[in-house]
Amino acid sequence: MDYDWLIVGSGFGGSVSALRLAEKGYRVGVLEAGRRYGDEDFAKSTWNLRRYLWLPAAGLRGILRLTPFSDAFIASGVGVGGGSVVYANTLYRASPEFFQNPQWRDLNDWSAALAPHYNTAEKMLGVVTVPRESDGQKLLSDIGQHFGVENTFRRTPVGVYFGEPETTVPDPYFDGEGPDRTGCNYCGACMVGCRHGAKNTLLKNYLWFAEKRGATIHPDREVVDIRPLGAADGSDGYEVVTEYPGAWFRKRRKVFTTKGVVVSAGALNTNKLLAKCKLGGSLPRISDRLGQLVRTNSESILAVTLPEGAGEPWNDVAISASIHPKSDTHIELVTYGRGGDFMSLLYTLLTGDGTRVTRPLMWLGNVFRHPITFLKTLWPFGWSRRTVIFLVMQTLDNAISFRAKLRRGGRVSLTTEQDPEKPNPTFIEVGNQAAEWLAKKTGGYAQSVVLEAWANIPTTAHILGGAAIGGDPSTGVVDAHNRVFGYENLLICDGSTVPANPGVNPALTITAMTEHAMSHVPAAIGRNVPESDRAEQRPVAYATA
Numbered sequence: 001m002d003y004d005w006l007i008v009g010s011g012f013g014g015s016v017s018a019l020r021l022a023e024k025g026y027r028v029g030v031l032e033a034g035r036r037y038g039d040e041d042f043a044k045s046t047w048n049l050r051r052y053l054w055l056p057a058a059g060l061r062g063i064l065r066l067t068p069f070s071d072a073f074i075a076s077g078v079g080v081g082g083g084s085v086v087y088a089n090t091l092y093r094a095s096p097e098f099f100q101n102p103q104w105r106d107l108n109d110w111s112a113a114l115a116p117h118y119n120t121a122e123k124m125l126g127v128v129t130v131p132r133e134s135d136g137q138k139l140l141s142d143i144g145q146h147f148g149v150e151n152t153f154r155r156t157p158v159g160v161y162f163g164e165p166e167t168t169v170p171d172p173y174f175d176g177e178g179p180d181r182t183g184c185n186y187c188g189a190c191m192v193g194c195r196h197g198a199k200n201t202l203l204k205n206y207l208w209f210a211e212k213r214g215a216t217i218h219p220d221r222e223v224v225d226i227r228p229l230g231a232a233d234g235s236d237g238y239e240v241v242t243e244y245p246g247a248w249f250r251k252r253r254k255v256f257t258t259k260g261v262v263v264s265a266g267a268l269n270t271n272k273l274l275a276k277c278k279l280g281g282s283l284p285r286i287s288d289r290l291g292q293l294v295r296t297n298s299e300s301i302l303a304v305t306l307p308e309g310a311g312e313p314w315n316d317v318a319i320s321a322s323i324h325p326k327s328d329t330h331i332e333l334v335t336y337g338r339g340g341d342f343m344s345l346l347y348t349l350l351t352g353d354g355t356r357v358t359r360p361l362m363w364l365g366n367v368f369r370h371p372i373t374f375l376k377t378l379w380p381f382g383w384s385r386r387t388v389i390f391l392v393m394q395t396l397d398n399a400i401s402f403r404a405k406l407r408r409g410g411r412v413s414l415t416t417e418q419d420p421e422k423p424n425p426t427f428i429e430v431g432n433q434a435a436e437w438l439a440k441k442t443g444g445y446a447q448s449v450v451l452e453a454w455a456n457i458p459t460t461a462h463i464l465g466g467a468a469i470g471g472d473p474s475t476g477v478v479d480a481h482n483r484v485f486g487y488e489n490l491l492i493c494d495g496s497t498v499p500a501n502p503g504v505n506p507a508l509t510i511t512a513m514t515e516h517a518m519s520h521v522p523a524a525i526g527r528n529v530p531e532s533d534r535a536e537q538r539p540v541a542y543a544t545a
Helices: 012-023 110-125 135-146 206-212 267-279 341-346 358-369 371-377 429-442 450-455 507-518
Strands: 003-008 028-031 064-068 073-077 127-129 157-159 216-218 222-228 238-243 254-263 292-295 300-305 319-326 329-334 347-349 387-394 400-406 412-418 445-449 464-466 490-492
Touching: 003 012, 003 238, 012 028, 012 206, 012 254, 012 507, 028 206, 028 254, 073 267, 110 127, 110 507, 135 319, 135 329, 135 429, 206 216, 222 267, 254 267, 267 400, 267 412, 267 464, 300 429, 319 429, 329 429, 341 347, 347 358, 347 371, 347 450, 358 371, 358 450, 371 445, 387 429, 429 445, 445 450
Parallel strands: 003 028, 003 254, 028 216, 254 490
Antiparallel strands: 064 073, 127 157, 222 238, 238 254, 292 400, 292 464, 300 387, 300 445, 319 329, 329 387, 347 445, 400 412
16 A cells, blocks of 8 residues: 555645654555645736646646636635645634534534534644734724624634734744744735735645655645545555646646545535545445535625725735624634735625526626726726725525536536525625615625626535534444545545534634544554654644744
8 A cells, every 4th residue: 555544635624634643653655636836926916817827727826726617616725734724723612502513413412512623623723813003903892892892892713823914934833843934914915825924824834744744635636536446445445546636638647545535625616526436436325415404604795895085805815804793603803914915806796685687687687787996896996905805704594515427438427405494695684785885884885796696596615514524324424523425435524524503714613623533543553653642632732822
């Protein structure tokens, strides 16, 4: 075998798995479809599409993938470090309702079971509360006062090193064992790619120590098939087939062998890969529940562009505060810094509730009523430094499904459909109300994402589920320890196993759930493994930054 464990993907689930399995004495390989970016390699501006967007067949090998479906427009991260290279650093624990969702509440006392793993995740990711005020926070506080919920305002817990701005120091987190770090300068470009070394991406913690403990990362390797060697249940190991992503002709196919596999490709790609393996006959035992209970975090994304002189909302971290206008609804204001003008092309005039027939008609009506404002939305330059994004999330129990179809040549296509009993919302009224109020108060203008206005398709930056935890194959794809039903040494550790909408940014929850899963993997037998690892303690030291 090339490895004891191969990990498909290097995001929050994959990185945790890589470190913990390496600590237990296993030979670990990590397969990542995206590039490996150093801090200095990230795009300075989102106009640098080759380094920002992911569309490898067109030569774009950046860090942001945008995938439209009929029921959701999905944004997700790509590259070594997965979503951590493009996410907004925000690391909340899930709401209490999350742990009581019927999909998994009878399998464990999840609030208690995950509590120590949340603690570990917060230490590893260097979670601190944003330490200073900003113009964006003041705007959000005003919105909270307008809705009478100013008591819910709080600064966000984030994974950022807030040392002396632009000053590089030896590792402040892990007793000097980690990489040098540079203090945040509040440029706001966390979601463009932090070029300063302040963002606590997974390359600064989990993957850093995984490599130090012998794990090997293979970038530019897209997994296209996983098939058992010998026994049909995978107990004899697996063959993992990879290709160079986006290649038109020279696929550079390479096959790895391994005793076990952890699929951590992110919710969207894990669903697509496993659907291909199931329909193509490589992993036919995967539960028929694959693709069910796909969650969007019940999200809506809006924007308000402020007039000149209305402050500097870009001078901040990407997300520095939040409020709860309703008990089940969470709003954060987001910035791309000054280099995110390309993203303005995704927005248009704010459009109210309706259907796929009426919303585009409503949008046209808005264009005729507000032609000057409409023309402003078409001018991208300067948009990013004056715009705040509204990220609206809910804990409501709603879902969509992925439907997979096997195409010619072994390809799989995914489509979506609404859950007939609990459909995903296409409009969140309180989000629109908040954006309209801020636009009116400041003299700016509010915007919807183009696909929501034109086609009634909501946008999510946090696609989850599809391979949810369940009690047996009739209710889920994996068990309470993230083991795939019907197979040996095959785990799924990423957002696809999340069983419900957490109502907040899910990265910390995915990390904690993976820590929980890895704690149940026994240490390697016959290897020189430290006694502390055999006792399943956490050997990576941590010091408060």
